[in-house]
Amino acid sequence: GENVEQHPSTLSVQEGDSAVIKCTYSDSASNYFPWYKQELGKGPQLIIDIRSNVGEKKDQRIAVTLNKTAKHFSLHITETQPEDSAVYFCAASIGGNTPLVFGKGTRLSVIA
Amino acid sequence: EAGVVQSPRYKIIEKKQPVAFWCNPISGHNTLYWYLQNLGQGPELLIRYENEEAVDDSQLPKDRFSAERLKGVDSTLKIQPAELGDSAVYLCASTMTSGSYEQYFGPGTRLTVT
Numbered sequence: 397g398e399n400v401e402q403h404p405s406t407l408s409v410q411e412g413d414s415a416v417i418k419c420t421y422s423d424s425a426s427n428y429f430p431w432y433k434q435e436l437g438k439g440p441q442l443i444i445d446i447r448s449n450v451g452e453k454k455d456q457r458i459a460v461t462l463n464k465t466a467k468h469f470s471l472h473i474t475e476t477q478p479e480d481s482a483v484y485f486c487a488a489s490i491g492g493n494t495p496l497v498f499g500k501g502t503r504l505s506v507i508a
Numbered sequence: 509e510a511g512v513v514q515s516p517r518y519k520i521i522e523k524k525q526p527v528a529f530w531c532n533p534i535s536g537h538n539t540l541y542w543y544l545q546n547l548g549q550g551p552e553l554l555i556r557y558e559n560e561e562a563v564d565d566s567q568l569p570k571d572r573f574s575a576e577r578l579k580g581v582d583s584t585l586k587i588q589p590a591e592l593g594d595s596a597v598y599l600c601a602s603t604m605t606s607g608s609y610e611q612y613f614g615p616g617t618r619l620t621v622t
Contacts, residue, residue, distance in 0.1 A: 400550075402550075428609045430609075430610070430611070432613075437615075438615055438616075439512070439514075439599055439613035439614050439615045439616045440551065440599070440613045441613070442610055442611070442612065442613075445609065445610065447609070485550050485551075487550070489609075491609055492608075492609065493539040493556075493558075493603050493604075493608065493609075493611075495541060495553040495556055495564060496551075496553075496611060498550025498551050498552070499550055500548070500549055500550050501548070501549070501550055
């Protein structure tokens with residue numbers, strides 16, 4: 397089955413700096429890669445996703461890149477703010493309504 | 509649009525007791541998932557429903573866990589009897605079946621077994 401590895405497990409950045417989180421996956425059939433933000437005591441919130449037919453997607457300060465050949469994808473957050481502090485999860489699936497396989501998460505701390 | 513609703517938000521029980529969690533998905537979402545999230549880990553699938561049919565329950569420990577989704581809307585996840593290792597967050601998510609990829613999660617139920 398699919399296996400998703402996520403790095404780093406923790407990340408601290410100064411406010412205004414950029415943050416990058418990287419994930420690799422094992423199943424070449426995977427074609428959908430969402431990113432979730434989870435704040436303390438809340439459920440995961442979908443913040444951006446990408447499908448395998450594109451290499452990059454951007455939404456304001458957040459961008460995701462995908463390299464299908466290397467089987468890795470990354471989340472980029474620019475101009476970080478204290479409210480970006482949370483745990484971020486990457487995930488992969490073969491698309492449609494199939495279950496997501498998650499990475500173990502990255503705890504991002506943005507220091508003011 | 510209302511999100512995925514779960515209750516209770518927190519539950520503390522003694523081991524060997526039964527417990528049930530309830531989920532109401534986003535209106536119109538035919539697919540419902542129950543995920544288990546252990547501390548410091550990503551969610552892991554327990555069971556997936558297409559309408560009222562369980563189509564993927566291979567990860568559900570069937571000796572003590574059961575689930576149902578009567579009428580294809582609300583769902584209940586039950587544990588009987590609970591064990592210390594069941595302490596975790598139980599997340600419900602939903603998505604539209606037809607051509608949709610995005611899964612939306614509820615706030616979860618945090619279970620503590622003492």
